[in-house]
Amino acid sequence: MDLRRAGGLCLWTWLATCLLDLVLAQIRYSIPEELEHGAFVGNIAEDLGLDVDRLTARRFRIVSGARRQYLEVNLENGVLFVNERIDREELCEQNPSCSFHLQVVVENPLELYRVEVEILDVNDNSPSFPWSEFNLDISESAVPGSRFPLESAQDADVGENSVSSYLLSVNGHFVIDVQTRSDGSKFAELILETPLDRERQKLHQMVLTAVDGGSPERSGTTQVNVTVLDANDNAPVFDQSFYRVRLPENAPKGTVVIRLNASDLDEGPNGDITYSFSGHAPVKVRELFAVDSRTGEIKVKGLVDYEKARMHEIYVQAKDKGPSGVAVHCKVLVSVLDVNDNLPEVILTSVSTPVQEDAPPGTVIAVISVMDLDSGENGNVDCEIPHHVPFQLHSSFRNYYTLVTCDFLDRETVPEYNVTLTARDMGTPPLFTRKTIAVQVSDVNDNAPRFKQPSYTVYLMENNAPGAALCSLSAHDTDSDQNAFLSYSILDGSIQGMPVSTYVSINSDNGNVYALRSFDHEQLRNFQIVVQARDAGFPPMASNVTVSVFVLDQNDNVPIVVSPAPQNGSAAAETVPRSVDAGYLVTKITALDADSGQNSRLFYQVLQASDPTLFSVALYTGEIRTVRRLTEKDAARQALVVLVKDNGQPSLTATASIILSLVDSAPELAPDLGDPAFGPEDSASLTLYLIVSLEGTKKSNLDIQIAPGKYCYKLCLTPESSKSDFMFLKPYSPSASTVRNNTKRVTAQPARGVRSGAWRITGPLPPMR
Numbered sequence: 197m198d199l200r201r202a203g204g205l206c207l208w209t210w211l212a213t214c215l216l217d218l219v220l221a222q223i224r225y226s227i228p229e230e231l232e233h234g235a236f237v238g239n240i241a242e243d244l245g246l247d248v249d250r251l252t253a254r255r256f257r258i259v260s261g262a263r264r265q266y267l268e269v270n271l272e273n274g275v276l277f278v279n280e281r282i283d284r285e286e287l288c289e290q291n292p293s294c295s296f297h298l299q300v301v302v303e304n305p306l307e308l309y310r311v312e313v314e315i316l317d318v319n320d321n322s323p324s325f326p327w328s329e330f331n332l333d334i335s336e337s338a339v340p341g342s343r344f345p346l347e348s349a350q351d352a353d354v355g356e357n358s359v360s361s362y363l364l365s366v367n368g369h370f371v372i373d374v375q376t377r378s379d380g381s382k383f384a385e386l387i388l389e390t391p392l393d394r395e396r397q398k399l400h401q402m403v404l405t406a407v408d409g410g411s412p413e414r415s416g417t418t419q420v421n422v423t424v425l426d427a428n429d430n431a432p433v434f435d436q437s438f439y440r441v442r443l444p445e446n447a448p449k450g451t452v453v454i455r456l457n458a459s460d461l462d463e464g465p466n467g468d469i470t471y472s473f474s475g476h477a478p479v480k481v482r483e484l485f486a487v488d489s490r491t492g493e494i495k496v497k498g499l500v501d502y503e504k505a506r507m508h509e510i511y512v513q514a515k516d517k518g519p520s521g522v523a524v525h526c527k528v529l530v531s532v533l534d535v536n537d538n539l540p541e542v543i544l545t546s547v548s549t550p551v552q553e554d555a556p557p558g559t560v561i562a563v564i565s566v567m568d569l570d571s572g573e574n575g576n577v578d579c580e581i582p583h584h585v586p587f588q589l590h591s592s593f594r595n596y597y598t599l600v601t602c603d604f605l606d607r608e609t610v611p612e613y614n615v616t617l618t619a620r621d622m623g624t625p626p627l628f629t630r631k632t633i634a635v636q637v638s639d640v641n642d643n644a645p646r647f648k649q650p651s652y653t654v655y656l657m658e659n660n661a662p663g664a665a666l667c668s669l670s671a672h673d674t675d676s677d678q679n680a681f682l683s684y685s686i687l688d689g690s691i692q693g694m695p696v697s698t699y700v701s702i703n704s705d706n707g708n709v710y711a712l713r714s715f716d717h718e719q720l721r722n723f724q725i726v727v728q729a730r731d732a733g734f735p736p737m738a739s740n741v742t743v744s745v746f747v748l749d750q751n752d753n754v755p756i757v758v759s760p761a762p763q764n765g766s767a768a769a770e771t772v773p774r775s776v777d778a779g780y781l782v783t784k785i786t787a788l789d790a791d792s793g794q795n796s797r798l799f800y801q802v803l804q805a806s807d808p809t810l811f812s813v814a815l816y817t818g819e820i821r822t823v824r825r826l827t828e829k830d831a832a833r834q835a836l837v838v839l840v841k842d843n844g845q846p847s848l849t850a851t852a853s854i855i856l857s858l859v860d861s862a863p864e865l866a867p868d869l870g871d872p873a874f875g876p877e878d879s880a881s882l883t884l885y886l887i888v889s890l891e892g893t894k895k896s897n898l899d900i901q902i903a904p905g906k907y908c909y910k911l912c913l914t915p916e917s918s919k920s921d922f923m924f925l926k927p928y929s930p931s932a933s934t935v936r937n938n939t940k941r942v943t944a945q946p947a948r949g950v951r952s953g954a955w956r957i958t959g960p961l962p963p964m965r
């Protein structure tokens with residue numbers, strides 16, 4: 197510790213007192229405060245003129261007027277020293293002069309001395325501010341020169357040692373002005389030197405330093421924070437004046453296009469921005485977009501269609517809520533992006549339908565144009581048709597197509613085509629449109645009528661009524677309308693030398709064929725006509741069909757007995773020798789029936805006989821034979837009536853009457869069947885049954901040689917006879933006058949009902965000898 201000897205400062209002061217004689221003198225010491233214990237103050241014994249050696253004897257003592265015993269005396273040498281540290285500020289506070297008194301008392305004799313001890317200030321206290329931090333709010337609109345009082349600093353020291361000046365840290369806006377109060381204390385005022393700008397600096401932090409005048413000087417600081425208060429001195433500012441955004445079309449409502457960000461350096465309402473359309477924003481834009489006044493978001497409100505507008509200019513203003521706010525504007529340029537939202541459109545410019553079925557390949561059916569409102573690939577359209585139609589699509593130039601035939605058409609196969617045209621754009625995903633072009637194929641007379649059967653066969657019972665329906669023919673023509681309108685006719689020809697038209701007629705409209713006359717099987721067994729069907733096209737087409745008409749037999753002919761010939765219109769006569777044995781062939785009745793088949797199959801029966809026991813008739817052959825030997829008793833004249841009956845339904849009959857005369861002369865031997873002597877010449881008398889089985893033969897003529905070649909029958913078979921018919925063969929001429937001929941021509945006519953059967957080949961029988 198740096199102690200100063202206070203002795204030099206001691207001042208003897210002799211004060212004469214009139215109040216108390218005991219008080220001899222008064223001395224005064226000045227010592228600085230804060231001395232250490234034992235620090236020398238002064239030699240009080242010497243200063244009072246007292247004998248040091250007798251101090252104890254005179255009971256030297258000091259009585260302090262202070263509460264504390266700051267000072268003490270060494271009785272050995274009479275030195276006054278610091279007993280306890282003295283703090284001037286504690287003792288006297290801010291009193292500029294500080295002292296305390298001591299009473300010195302000595303006895304023998306009693307003497308009183310008064311000692312004044314002045315405590316000198318030492319600069320041991322620094323100035324200090326009541327707050328370590330001092331906040332000041334100043335509006336940014338404050339004008340330069342404005343003054344703002346600052347808190348004063350305090351210093352416990354006094355005088356020179358107390359606050360003597362203030363200093364402000366370096367800053368751009370403020371200076372201080374230090375002023376002295378009437379009591380001499382100093383205070384500082386803050387002076388605004390240059391204008392404040394809250395937006396640039398909102399808080400100014402400075403350090404205010406208070407300095408005392410001590411030596412060494414002491415100082416104290418405080419933080420001065422100047423908060424700049426806002427004034428609405430700033431307009432909002434967009435971060436850009438022009439924004440460019442891209443928005444896909446058809447963006448759903450509520451899509452945020454852009455979030456505008458205007459900033460206002462002011463605060464509070466002064467910086468609270470509301471956004472809105474600028475006054476000159478077009479109505480269209482206001483319909484499509486909405487501006488959120490609070491957030492500055494521009495959202496989609498309507499339908500953004502690229503095809504209507506590719507670009508929108510949105511003018512937006514921003515304005516703060518402060519007083520006399522100024523609006524600022526910005527422009528948002530919205531580029532609408534195309535989305536593949538338009539279907540390709542197909543336009544049939546010209547359609548030539550119906551197309552004639554004979555149109556050559558390459559005939560133009562339709563001209564097609566396509567378009568797509570989208571742009572780019574979204575509007576790039578490709579067209580196609582199915583491959584399986586006889587049409588092709590040719591692209592004449594971009595987006596134009598022609599539909600042409602690429603093959604011959606046939607209306608009868610496909611009368612109508614639905615050609616589906618698919619137009620597809622190249623967007624992702626692609627959109628397509630289908631359009632069906634109905635192509636009608638019109639008829640050309642390119643098909644002849646066709647009869648339902650390649651040929652017709654008609655069976656007609658003879659003796660039909662004139663006008664009877666024969667058959668109905670029907671043809672079909674696959675063409676349409678006039679080209680399929682048919683009329684029927686019978687082609688000219690002749691039947692047995694007569695024009696066909698005298699036999700049959702046809703209804704030209706419906707093909708019904710009628711007989712014009714009554715046919716006779718025995719006259720005309722079959723004939724053919726050719727019917728033509730012809731359409732009404734131009735040129736017309738026709739086709740022919742052959743109709744074979746077969747006249748069927750009816751049992752309309754009575755059997756005719758040809759032998760033995762009636763002698764005289766009444767009865768035939770035969771002679772029988774009485775000597776013959778039983779079984780003698782008397783004669784043979786031969787009858788003919790002009791009908792055919794069963795209608796001409798004859799049976800023979802005895803109808804009447806003079807003596808029924810004498811003669812019999814073979815049922816099938818008509819041979820009359822003796823039943824027993826003749827006797828003398830038998831009458832010489834026997835009458836026999838034989839019934840000849842055909843097999844028709846009902847059957848027709850004839851009778852043959854024979855008068856048999858029994859004679860006594862020896863009989864000529866009659867040849868018998870099966871007799872080896874029976875010669876070929878006699879074959880003529882035979883009725884042969886020829887059983888022929890025809891299987892599958894298509895031959896129309898069949899020569900049958902009957903051994904040993906004497907008879908030749910010609911079977912004239914129609915192709916159909918093989919499958920259906922029982923052929924009945926007869927000689928050409930049934931006349932008995934032609935019988936003497938070894939070669940017989942026989943025509944065979946088909947009869948119904950039997951696939952294979954028996955032909956009875958009937959040769960004329962020689963008259964019975």
Ligand SMILES: *[C@@H]1O[C@H](CO)[C@@H](O)[C@H](O)[C@H]1NC(C)=O
Nearest residue numbers: 329331399401402419420421
């Ligand atoms: C004042 O400035 C000081 C120092 O920078 C800082 O610590 C304090 O928080 C400020 N006070 C205010 C109210 O801003």
Ligand SMILES: *[C@@H]1O[C@H](CO)[C@@H](O)[C@H](O)[C@H]1NC(C)=O
Nearest residue numbers: 434435455456457458459491
């Ligand atoms: C607005 O702009 C300011 C300054 O550029 C930025 O600090 C702020 O984050 C932005 N706000 C939005 C919502 O973009």
Ligand SMILES: *[C@@H]1O[C@H](CO)[C@@H](O)[C@H](O)[C@H]1NC(C)=O
Nearest residue numbers: 610611612613614615632634
């Ligand atoms: C074509 O389309 C029409 C109408 O849908 C339909 O009536 C007709 O039957 C179709 N023709 C063909 C050949 O598919």
Ligand SMILES: *[C@@H]1O[C@H](CO)[C@@H](O)[C@H](O)[C@H]1NC(C)=O
Nearest residue numbers: 644687726728738739740741
């Ligand atoms: C039909 O017959 C007639 C006469 O014989 C002939 O002129 C014509 O060519 C035939 N028509 C057909 C299609 O056969």
Ligand SMILES: *[C@@H]1O[C@H](CO)[C@@H](O)[C@H](O)[C@H]1NC(C)=O
Nearest residue numbers: 762763764765766767768769
């Ligand atoms: C045949 O009859 C006629 C009369 O009808 C008769 O004149 C003639 O004599 C008869 N002849 C015989 C051979 O009986």
Ligand SMILES: *[C@@H]1O[C@H](CO)[C@@H](O)[C@H](O)[C@H]1NC(C)=O
Nearest residue numbers: 934935936937938939940941
């Ligand atoms: C048999 O008759 C045919 C025709 O009727 C004739 O051509 C032929 O010469 C005759 N034959 C005999 C041997 O009389």
